Amino acid sequence: VEFEILPVSSLGRPRVDVTLRISGFFRDAFPNLISLFDQAVTAVASLDEPAEQNPLAAQFQKDYAHWQAQGLSEEQSAERSRYRIFGSKPGAYGAGLQGLIEAQNWESDADLARAYINWSSYAYTGQADGHSAPESFAQRLENMQIVLQNQDNREHDLLDSDDYYQFQGGLTAAVKAKRGEAPVTYFGDNSVTEKVKVRSLASEIARVYRSRVVNPKWIKGVMRHGYKGAFEMSATLDYLFAYDATTGCVADHMYTGVAEAYVFDAEVREFVEASNPWALRDMAERLLEAHQRGLWEGASEEMVDGLRAIAHEAEGKIEMGLSTDVKSP
Numbered sequence: 001v002e003f004e005i006l007p008v009s010s011l012g013r014p015r016v017d018v019t020l021r022i023s024g025f026f027r028d029a030f031p032n033l034i035s036l037f038d039q040a041v042t043a044v045a046s047l048d049e050p051a052e053q054n055p056l057a058a059q060f061q062k063d064y065a066h067w068q069a070q071g072l073s074e075e076q077s078a079e080r081s082r083y084r085i086f087g088s089k090p091g092a093y094g095a096g097l098q099g100l101i102e103a104q105n106w107e108s109d110a111d112l113a114r115a116y117i118n119w120s121s122y123a124y125t126g127q128a129d130g131h132s133a134p135e136s137f138a139q140r141l142e143n144m145q146i147v148l149q150n151q152d153n154r155e156h157d158l159l160d161s162d163d164y165y166q167f168q169g170g171l172t173a174a175v176k177a178k179r180g181e182a183p184v185t186y187f188g189d190n191s192v193t194e195k196v197k198v199r200s201l202a203s204e205i206a207r208v209y210r211s212r213v214v215n216p217k218w219i220k221g222v223m224r225h226g227y228k229g230a231f232e233m234s235a236t237l238d239y240l241f242a243y244d245a246t247t248g249c250v251a252d253h254m255y256t257g258v259a260e261a262y263v264f265d266a267e268v269r270e271f272v273e274a275s276n277p278w279a280l281r282d283m284a285e286r287l288l289e290a291h292q293r294g295l296w297e298g299a300s301e302e303m304v305d306g307l308r309a310i311a312h313e314a315e316g317k318i319e320m321g322l323s324t325d326v327k328s329p
Contacts, residue, residue, distance in 0.1 A: 169246025
């Protein structure tokens with residue numbers, strides 16, 4: 001409901017200039033917090049402090065001069081220079097990457113960055129009304145050094161949903177496209193608010209990979225759920241691949257491990273083939289795509305040939321099943 005500006009002397013460090021990329025849900029549910037954060041930005045930007053202690057105020061002055069030189073009025077220049085909250089177009093949700101990943105309709109992470117920027121360049125201020133501000137968003141991306149994704153519970157993980165790679169991965173790719181170098185990526189574990197832990201994104205993905213993705217107990221668990229269980233396995237691989245495509249934080253051995261646990265393990269493959277042959281085909285094709293795009297460089301020729309054979313066999317069974325389903329009695 002309120003905020004207090006602490007003096008730099010009590011912080012023991014410089015202030016931090018933070019940009020938020022909010023979700024559509026956050027925009028709709030918490031307009032009061034958008035307004036509060038915007039007020040805090042305005043207040044900190046107006047402080048008379050050394051540039052090295054208050055980078056937000058220093059950046060505000062730099063941006064203000066830039067927009068003045070572009071012919072904007074004082075009011076317009078000040079407003080643009082305070083933009084720190086961005087999201088998708090009012091009424092829209094997501095970050096624009098899911099369709100590209102699913103359709104394999106991209107050539108490099110620059111394509112993913114472009115889609116993310118187009119989808120995310122709407123500024124939100126105290127009125128919580130979003131308006132297109134691509135130039136301001138691009139300016140913010142050029143100054144970003146760190147991309148952080150917070151998670152407030154452990155009931156799910158980074159590879160449970162497309163939201164994580166879309167938002168954190170998309171922002172990472174966007175910063176790389178604008179700065180010319182990748183930002184440092186972190187994961188904030190806020191599940192225990194008294195003991196917040198911050199890890200590198202690569203470390204967190206490795207934790208999820210070891211604890212769930214190739215954990216035999218988890219695999220046995222999803223196998224109890226038939227079609228949906230096979231789908232969850234396929235979706236997990238999709239999200240792992242998408243995180244790698246956007247951030248490069250997935251190690252080669254993870255693809256090998258998933259291939260061995262999901263596709264080449266006889267028992268698991270038999271389950272997926274019987275319960276959801278579409279998932280078997282999709283997993284084989286996604287692994288092949290990772291190899292073809294250079295994300296999985298350590299794949300052996302034998303494994304690649306095996307994946308091709310499995311994908312073709314699964315496709316044949318799907319087509320045979322469909323033709324049987326529509327066959328006249």
